[in-house]
Amino acid sequence: MALLKRKKYVVWAAAFGGAVFFSAVFAKQAAAPAQLQPTADEKKAARSSVILLKHLHYEHRKFNDALSSQVLDRYLKDLDGSRSYFLASDINAFQAYRLTLDDEISRGDLDNVFAIYTRFQKRAVERLDFVLGALEKGVGKVDLENHQVLETKRDNAPWAHNAAELDDLWRKRLAAAVISLRLAGKSDEDIGKLLTKRYQTQLNNLMRTRPDDVFQAFMNSLAESYDPHTEYFSPRTSENFNINMSLSLEGIGAVLQNDDEYTKIVRLVPAGPAEKSKQLAPGDRIVAIAQGNEDFVDVVGWRIDEVVDLIRGPKGSQVRLQVIPAGAADEHQTKVVNIVRNTIKLEEQAAQKRIVEITRNDRKYRIGVIKLPTFYADFQGMQSGDPNYRSTTRDVRRLIDELKAEKIDGMVLDLRNNGGGSLTEANSLVGLFIETGPTVQIRSANGDVEVMGDSDPSVEYDGPLVVMVNRLSASAAEIFAGAIQDYGRGLIVGSTSFGKGTVQSLRDLNYGQLKVTEAKFYRISGASTQHKGVEPDVTFPNIYDNTDIGESALQNALPWDTIPPARYLPYTGYSKQLTRLRLLSQQRQNADPDFKFLNAQITLADALKKDTVISLNEKERRKEQDELDQKRLVIENARRKEKGQELLKTWREAEKANDADGNPDTVDDPDPTAKEKPEDEAYVKEAGQVLLDSLSTPEVKVARSASLHH
Known part of the structure; x- marks a missing residue:
């Protein structure tokens, strides 16, 4: 076959595409969320998407009742994959849409799509109200002495028939969370604050849901019913995708994160305008933003993507940030920072x-x-x-x-x-x-x-x-x-x-x-x-x-x-030496402390995965955790002994020694310059060893073969 003119294609696994999943979008307890309705633009985009999927997708699937049924199941799974919010009566009511969604979407009718989400939103508020109410009574009131269990794999669990069944499930989930945090060494006071903050943040986020969030979630349920890598990108997601492809954006160069009602600076991009200004630092909280000499816009309580929209802007333009400096004595102690936007190079990727x-x-x-x-x-x-x-x-x-x-x-x-x-x-x-x-x-x-x-x-x-x-x-x-x-x-x-x-x-x-x-x-x-x-x-x-x-x-x-092979001329290659190269590598891996450590960790993880049931009895869980920690300690000390390092007495020491994150609620961006763990570096060094093995093989030359493959 002749070499043809190249086309511009994107080949990216869905696992790395950053899709939006609504099981992470939740909620605050004060008032009912605003009624969400699809926009005219979204209705038109839905109609256009159906046409494109019909005519362009590789499978050329018919847009019919069978697909409609599949899309409904996918949408419900994306909204509530753990079956923790919807009631069986909700699911029964949604069956009325099972064979009609294809016709509705084709004409841009998204009313039932939004109706399903509205019901989900209502149920999510009910669940979060329930768990926040339980926390108000105090962590000490949570029953941790019963012998009940929580099944963690719930994708095929029966839907709850009533609110009482969901209450029971969420009591169990709360108990499991409390036990996990106690095992991590948290006090009941800290646990109460942490969990209240966690669920309140989910509630706040749910209240901030916009129509485009619902639309993107559903359109991805539709697209992924064709195959896992067909996706819908909202305008904002499209912008972020292009940024990732080009490794550049125009802004100030700060990595942000939600922190209660505030947007917090987590990290400054090296050589970006924010770092060069010497006026911002990780931990600073942004309370207001102004474009050039315009008035400030208060952004406390805003979604992080909305804050990002105000901060990004054309190269050479000015943005002013009002921030509470990290470590400020009180929240009224603010300062104003002027920054000129520039092109940010995302060198980490x-x-x-x-x-x-x-x-x-x-x-x-x-x-x-x-x-x-x-x-x-x-x-x-x-x-x-x-x-x-x-x-x-x-x-x-x-x-x-x-x-x-x-x-x-x-x-x-x-x-x-x-x-x-x-x-x-x-x-x-x-x-x-x-x-x-x-x-x-x-x-x-x-x-x-x-x-x-x-x-x-x-x-x-x-x-x-x-x-x-x-x-x-x-x-x-x-x-x-x-x-x-x-x-x-x-x-x-x-x-x-x-x-x-x-x-x-x-x-x-x-x-x-x-x-x-x-x-x-x-x-x-x-x-x-x-x-x-x-x-x-x-x-x-x-x-x-x-x-x-x-x-x-x-x-x-x-x-x-x-398909039939292309015509190509291979190099002499390594095929005759693969048995030898594999044997040499395996011998090194069998003797290497880091590879032994990895294999032991993999074996332990495989065993743990088989157990999908969690005990809700604190004493039982503590005993299980102690046994697990001991197994991990044995694995770690075996590696340390072979390396001539000091043996550790507890798994907690091992976590600290390995720079493990002991805080289960830390979500700060990891430092991209952080040193790799020894077991990670072992892979690179073994790759180098394999390369050196190949150098000692005289038959292996980087030269073209005399025979053409076709």
């Missing part, structure tokens, strides 16, 4: 490099490691002719040049946790490591196959290469890893990848965008990654449960299949 040194046979080897969190491209900058636009391939090319100048002996490309992104970037990145040839095949719904490839004979890096993947490596990451593996250009190490083999395109609507699955991609060998993912050449411990994470764990995932 950009490709980054470092060098890992490994000593073997008295020689020190330098392994270049490039960490690639996502496949990004500034499409707007590219289209506008910006000579400095950001992209994965541009950044990696620059990093490779820097690493070559530092005299590396080999390279590890780390694609762990890379959820995908731009298909074009995955294709062009492969081109940095091969001469010419196809990289991926794309089959459209009508069966046409397009082959993307590299036509540039230049090679940026022709040395030894290892690519790291794990269960969270998806889409574009799988395209790259699959191509490198099919060519025999490098070794793939880690665990089986996500298994997403579908391609999405973004379609503009009058209100937001629709991300539609329009094609499937296949490796140049003809194999699909759908469901099966990319199998590593050398396996490392998998810390993720494949039954919970991955394409095969998602509802409505498209099936696996194959």
Whole structure:
């Protein structure tokens, strides 16, 4: 097949897309929430979405009663997946819509969609009123001496028949929360304050629900009834998606978080306007915002996305913030900060490099490691002719040049946790490591196959290469890893990848965008990654449960299949040495304290997962927790003993030693510059060791084979 003209596709796993789920949107106790109604724009967007789904989706599913029934079930699950709010009578009432939603949505009638949400909102307020009322009586009044249990896996539990049954469920949930916090060392006074704040915040958020929240939630229930990666983006979500793809935005460079009624600064983006101003700091709380010389707008009690909308703005414009400084003696002690907005580079998601040194046979080897969190491209900058636009391939090319100048002996490309992104970037990145040839095949719904490839004979890096993947490596990451593996250009190490083999395109609507699955991609060998993912050449411990994470764990995932292979010329590769390379790696893993630790942790986690019932007796739970802590301590001390480190007496000491987060309610953004844990670094070092093993194999050369695969 000829290499065809490239299209702009996005290939990103839904698990990393940041969808809105209403089970996290709840509520305050004062008054009934305002009646929500769909807007004219939302009605029109619904009609347009139906047309696009009918004609563009890969499956060409009929928009009929069968789909209507599926959409209703999905919507109810998205709203109340734990079956903790709706009553059986509510569910029975909703059956009237089961076979009519398809007709209603087609004509833009969203009344019943909003009616279902309104009922959910009412039930959620009732539940939160109940639990807040129970907390008002005092934590000491919660019964923790009974021998009841709480079933945590409730997706198939029967719907409650009346409020009394839900009261009983929520009493159990409250008891479980109190016990967990007592086991964490919290006093009853602190527990009462913490849980009251938690549920009150949920109540406040529910009261702030807007029509576009309801619309986006339902439209995603509709879209994901086709497949897990078809999604609706509201205008705000579209903006955030573009920011993530381009790695830039125009604003002040501050990471924000809700803190009761306030918006708190959690972190300042390095080299951003906020950090450069020296006037803001983490912990500052924003109380009002003004544009230039305009009047201040009070934002206490606002949703965080609304606050963000006021802070973002064009480069060069001024925004004024009235803040309560961190550590202020009282809430009336405020100051005004003037900041000029600028373009913020989100460097944390950009490709980054470092060098890992490994000593073997008295020689020190330098392994270049490039960490690639996502496949990004500034499409707007590219289209506008910006000579400095950001992209994965541009950044990696620059990093490779820097690493070559530092005299590396080999390279590890780390694609762990890379959820995908731009298909074009995955294709062009492969081109940095091969001469010419196809990289991926794309089959459209009508069966046409397009082959993307590299036509540039230049090679940026022709040395030894290892690519790291794990269960969270998806889409574009799988395209790259699959191509490198099919060519025999490098070794793939880690665990089986996500298994997403579908391609999405973004379609503009009058209100937001629709991300539609329009094609499937296949490796140049003809194999699909759908469901099966990319199998590593050398396996490392998998810390993720494949039954919970991955394409095969998602509802409505498209099936696996194959197509004929493309014509390509592979490199001599590593196929004859894989048995040896696997054996050497396994021997090291079996002897390595960090890998032993990981495998023991995985075994323990697998055992814990099987138990979905929680005791509501504090003494029993404390005994269970002590036993679990002892098991964890044994695992930790076994590692410390092998490393010659001091043994610990309690699991709490181990948590502190490992910088574990002992506060179950901490939601601050983690420090992206934080040092990796020893077990995380073990993966990188073992990838380097595998690379060195391959260097000692004389048959392995980075040269093209004499035989053409087709």
